Amino acid sequence: MQLTRAGFLVLLWLFVLAALRVVRSDLYAASGLRASGLPGFRRSEKSARGSKAPRQLVVTHGALTGTRISLDGRPILIGRADDSTLVLDDDFASTRHARLSMRGTDWYVEDLGSTNGTYLDRAKVTAPLRVPLGTPIRIGKTVIELRS
Amino acid sequence: MGSPAPAGEGSPVASVATNTSPGLRPPTRRGTELVMLSFAAGLVTLALILVELNQERSLSLRIVYLGLAYLGLFACAHLAVRRWAPYADPAILPCVALLNGLGLVMIHRIDLALEGVKYLDGSTWSPVAFKQVIMTAIGLLLFAATLKFLSDHRTLARFGYTFGLAGLVALLLPGVLPGFIAPTINGAKIWLRVGQFSIQPGEFAKILLMVFFAAFLVSKRDLFTTAGRRFLGMDLPRARDLGPLFAAWGVTVAVMVLQKDLGSSLLFFGIVLVLLYVATERAAWVVLGVGLFSGGAIIAWRLFDHVQDRVANWQDPIARYDVEFGGGYQISQSLFGLATGGIGGAGLGAGRPEMIPEANSDFITAVIGEELGFIGLAAVLLIYMVFALRGLRSAISVRDSFGKLLGGGLAFAVCFQVFIVVGGVTKLIPMTGITAPFLSYGGSSLLANYILVALLLRISAAARAPQRAPKPKPQQPAIADQHTVMVERPK
Numbered sequence: 001m002q003l004t005r006a007g008f009l010v011l012l013w014l015f016v017l018a019a020l021r022v023v024r025s026d027l028y029a030a031s032g033l034r035a036s037g038l039p040g041f042r043r044s045e046k047s048a049r050g051s052k053a054p055r056q057l058v059v060t061h062g063a064l065t066g067t068r069i070s071l072d073g074r075p076i077l078i079g080r081a082d083d084s085t086l087v088l089d090d091d092f093a094s095t096r097h098a099r100l101s102m103r104g105t106d107w108y109v110e111d112l113g114s115t116n117g118t119y120l121d122r123a124k125v126t127a128p129l130r131v132p133l134g135t136p137i138r139i140g141k142t143v144i145e146l147r148s
Numbered sequence: 149m150g151s152p153a154p155a156g157e158g159s160p161v162a163s164v165a166t167n168t169s170p171g172l173r174p175p176t177r178r179g180t181e182l183v184m185l186s187f188a189a190g191l192v193t194l195a196l197i198l199v200e201l202n203q204e205r206s207l208s209l210r211i212v213y214l215g216l217a218y219l220g221l222f223a224c225a226h227l228a229v230r231r232w233a234p235y236a237d238p239a240i241l242p243c244v245a246l247l248n249g250l251g252l253v254m255i256h257r258i259d260l261a262l263e264g265v266k267y268l269d270g271s272t273w274s275p276v277a278f279k280q281v282i283m284t285a286i287g288l289l290l291f292a293a294t295l296k297f298l299s300d301h302r303t304l305a306r307f308g309y310t311f312g313l314a315g316l317v318a319l320l321l322p323g324v325l326p327g328f329i330a331p332t333i334n335g336a337k338i339w340l341r342v343g344q345f346s347i348q349p350g351e352f353a354k355i356l357l358m359v360f361f362a363a364f365l366v367s368k369r370d371l372f373t374t375a376g377r378r379f380l381g382m383d384l385p386r387a388r389d390l391g392p393l394f395a396a397w398g399v400t401v402a403v404m405v406l407q408k409d410l411g412s413s414l415l416f417f418g419i420v421l422v423l424l425y426v427a428t429e430r431a432a433w434v435v436l437g438v439g440l441f442s443g444g445a446i447i448a449w450r451l452f453d454h455v456q457d458r459v460a461n462w463q464d465p466i467a468r469y470d471v472e473f474g475g476g477y478q479i480s481q482s483l484f485g486l487a488t489g490g491i492g493g494a495g496l497g498a499g500r501p502e503m504i505p506e507a508n509s510d511f512i513t514a515v516i517g518e519e520l521g522f523i524g525l526a527a528v529l530l531i532y533m534v535f536a537l538r539g540l541r542s543a544i545s546v547r548d549s550f551g552k553l554l555g556g557g558l559a560f561a562v563c564f565q566v567f568i569v570v571g572g573v574t575k576l577i578p579m580t581g582i583t584a585p586f587l588s589y590g591g592s593s594l595l596a597n598y599i600l601v602a603l604l605l606r607i608s609a610a611a612r613a614p615q616r617a618p619k620p621k622p623q624q625p626a627i628a629d630q631h632t633v634m635v636e637r638p639k
Contacts, residue, residue, distance in 0.1 A: 004198055005495040009520065011191055012527040015246060018187060019534045022180055022239045023541075091544060 054107055054133055054146035057100070062142030063089060071146075075101035078139060079112070092116045092140030100131065107131045107146060116140060177238040178230050184242035185226055189219035192249030195496055199257045202497030218249060221288055228292035229605060232299070237542055237608035243535040244586055244601050248284060248594075250528065251587035253496075254508070254515055255280050261502040276508065276589055283591040287598035294602035301606045305550045308363025315356030316399065318349035319416070323406030336581060337407045350403075350412050351583075351596035354561060355603070358419060362553035364392070365427040393437060396420040401444045408454050411568055411582030415561065417441050422560045423553055462578035478505050482514035482573050493521025508589040510581055514573045528587075529570070536563040542608035555607040558600050 057076065059067040069076065069085060076085040079097035088097065094114035100107055110128040111118040118125040119138040136143045193215030200207055222245045229236050256277035266273050298304070304311070322330040322338050330340055339346040396417065403413040421437040424430075449455045457474035465476030465483065481504045488494060499518040501507045507515050517525040539559025543552050562585050569588075572579035583593040 002495075004201070005493065008191075008194060008198060008496060009492070009523050009527070011194065012520070012524060015184075015187055015191055016527050016530045016534070018184060019239050019243060019531065022177075022184065023534060023537065026177065026238065089547075 053105060053148060054131075055148050056146070057086075057144055058147050059086070060136065060143045060145055062140070064142060071102075071107070073102050075099055078144075079114075086144070088140065088142055090140040090142055093142065097139050098125070098137075100137075101128075109137055114139075176234045178226070178234065181229070181238040181241055182223075182226055184238070185222050185245055186219065188242050188246035188249060189215060189222065191246060192218055192253060195250060195253045196256070198495070199253060199260070199497035202495060203257075203260050205260075218252075221285060225288045225291055228295055232292075232295040233605050233609035235609045235613040236605040237538045237612065239534055239538050240601065240605060240608065243531050243538075244598075247528070247531055247535075247586040250516070251512065251584075251589075252277060252280055252284065254501075254512055254519075254587070255589050257497055257519075258501045258508045258512075258515065260497075261500070261507075265502050279591070280589055280594070283594050286591075287594045290595055291598040291602045294599050295606060298603075298606055301551055301554065301603065301610060302548055304359050304554070304603075305363040305366065308360050308367075311356045312360030312364070315353040315360060318356065319353035319399065319412075320402060320406070321349055323403065332408075336409045338409050338412065345591075348590070348592035350407075350409070351592040352599075354412075354416065354419070355558075355596060355600055357416065358423070358557045358561065359554060361420060361423050362550055362557060365423055365553055366550045390436075393420075393424070393433070393440070397437075397440050397444065400441070401448070404444070404448055404455075405452070408452075409581070410455065410458065410578070411572075411580035414441075414568055414580060415565055415582065418564050419557055419561050422564075423557050426553055426556050427549075458578040458580070462575060465575065478511070479573075479575060479579055481505070482511050483575060485514045485518035486574065489518040489521045489525075491522050493517075493519050493524050495519060509583055510569060510579075510588065511573055512587050512589070513570050513584055516587075517573075529566070532563065532566050532585075536560070538608065539604050542604065542611045546607050546611035548610075551607045551610060555604060558604050558607075562597070562600070 055071055057069045057071060059065055064086070067086070077096065077099055078084055078086045078088065078093075079095050080088050080090070080093050081095045084096070094112070094116070096112045097114040098109060098111050098118040100109050102108075107130070108128040109118065109120055109125055109131050111125045120129050120131065121135050123129070125137075131137065131146055133146055133148055136145050193211065196211055196214065197207065200211060222241070225241060225245075229241060256275075259275040259277050262273055263275070322340055325340070328341075330337055331346075338348055338350050340349055400413040400417040403409055403416065417437065421434050424433040424437070445455075449459060454474065461468055461474075461476040461479055465479040468476035469480050470477075485499065485501070485504055488499065493499075496519050499515065501515040501518065504511050504514055513525065513528070516528055520528075536559045539555060539562070543555030543559060546552055546555060565582060565585055568577070568580055569582050569584045571577040572581075583590045585593065585597045
């Protein structure tokens with residue numbers, strides 16, 4: 001009698017634990033995005049040398065790691081909106097999060113009133129800031145940088 | 149730039165939106181769901197066997213058939229999910245199946261107990277477990293139908309105002325109709341009697357109003373975030389934007405006054421506040437709303453006897469144990485039951501649920517606490533928690549704001565309802581008379597909650613399905629690069 005009583009409670013808790021295990025194994029599936037390819041392999045040797053002007057934007061951390069966008073002088077919108085240049089699917093990013101734009105030969109980053117802010121290296125971006133080559137820009141969980 | 153791999157290297161617009169290669173689909177995890185469902189069915193069958201053993205009834209193969217029939221019912225639901233929402237969350241349906249199954253076993257168990265009482269004092273009473281089984285089947289049918297006919301939850305947003313009107317009518321109808329259609333049962337006027345059946349339209353109104361509020365907030369979100377004056381570190385909304393909040397408050401108070409249904413009014417207002425908070429991220433709305441509700445509740449307490457009874461029963465149920473009508477007997481008995489159960493419980497089928505009035509609906513958690521003890525009741529509450537957790541997770545990861553609001557609202561509604569009823573049963577808050585979702589006896593509640601689960605699964609399927617590649621946008625040259633054409637003005 002006592003055995004069945006305890007046994008049922010144990011089984012009930014096993015069900016709870018099994019449900020929690022399903023939840024745990026499911027953490028990444030729910031985000032709808034998977035890490036693409038292996039980061040770092042696509043760096044082309046040709047563009048690493050050459051002129052000092054930035055020629056592409058590379059995602060170094062986050063779900064979109066390895067993604068690169070070539071810069072052609074047009075501004076780059078970053079955010080969760082579908083029409084952004086870099087569409088982030090990140091709970092910490094805002095719909096229109098930040099913009100990179102070219103003035104003269106330099107690129108500037110500005111924050112578009114995001115909730116969680118944009119960081120250039122360690123500094124929070126409050127006004128448009130010039131982005132040097134290879135300096136990380138952090139947006140939510142995503143880190144991007146400019147490369148030549 | 150020599151590497152061939154990155155898609156659309158030269159065209160930044162189309163390059164990044166898709167990351168999931170078509171060959172690599174995320175797992176649907178339907179197999180996990182089936183395994184968990186079988187586990188739940190096994191547990192429910194075991195619970196039934198234990199009840200029959202402890203009640204010293206003859207065991208027969210019938211129980212195994214019942215267990216298999218139960219598994220069959222949920223296997224059909226599982227197939228419906230597989231067919232119409234293949235990417236739905238794998239943990240939600242098994243949790244619901246276990247809760248519903250445990251509820252059925254407990255209702256059957258209370259039937260057995262009441263049968264004994266009937267034998268002794270000859271009261272008129274008939275078993276209800278079978279009715280609840282039928283309701284479960286109908287509920288699962290509605291569940292499958294919702295999944296089939298609602299292929300995208302965003303279509304609901306289009307009918308927001310229609311749903312809102314229907315929900316309002318359904319909520320207030322029993323309060324204003326005459327007594328022969330809308331009888332007063334146990335002090336609350338929330339039922340509609342249609343021939344043999346009585347339905348509780350408020351349960352369906354809950355979902356309808358949630359759809360309306362989510363759609364309304366998505367389209368009018370800006371209105372609610374307009375900053376007013378700052379006060380105590382909060383941005384107060386402007387006075388003219390308070391209209392919707394006051395409207396919701398008015399409806400709540402009307403429910404409280406006309407139908408004497410405290411639980412529903414608390415639930416409804418809580419849902420409104422949480423949706424407002426999720427949509428605006430402003431604590432000010434919650435503070436204002438809680439203030440309004442407390443004000444209304446205090447006025448209701450001053451004016452109405454039944455509210456005063458509830459509060460007095462909450463403060464000291466034992467002191468009012470012998471009060472003839474509306475006394476503390478029920479809550480006292482529920483507390484005695486919980487105390488008898490203690491940590492480990494009396495064992496399934498070995499408690500005395502017939503001592504608690506309304507044991508199979510509002511007070512079913514007290515019976516579970518008595519027979520499964522604190523350990524078992526905690527497990528049941530954790531199953532609710534997993535359910536709500538998955539609902540909120542789906543709401544976070546779904547990509548449209550209507551889905552986010554609706555999913556968050558639905559998950560919260562179940563959670564809050566459990567809080568209200570368990571809080572009442574355990575004397576944390578005044579008892580307000582509301583069903584425990586999926587556990588309690590009650591057809592309307594079960595049907596409405598199955599529709600709710602179907603909506604949640606639909607939203608979670610939308611959240612977890614792989615993103616389809618968006619159509620590449622036609623590449624337009626920047627406005628500066630477009631060649632200009634001189635047009636001569638006609639003279």
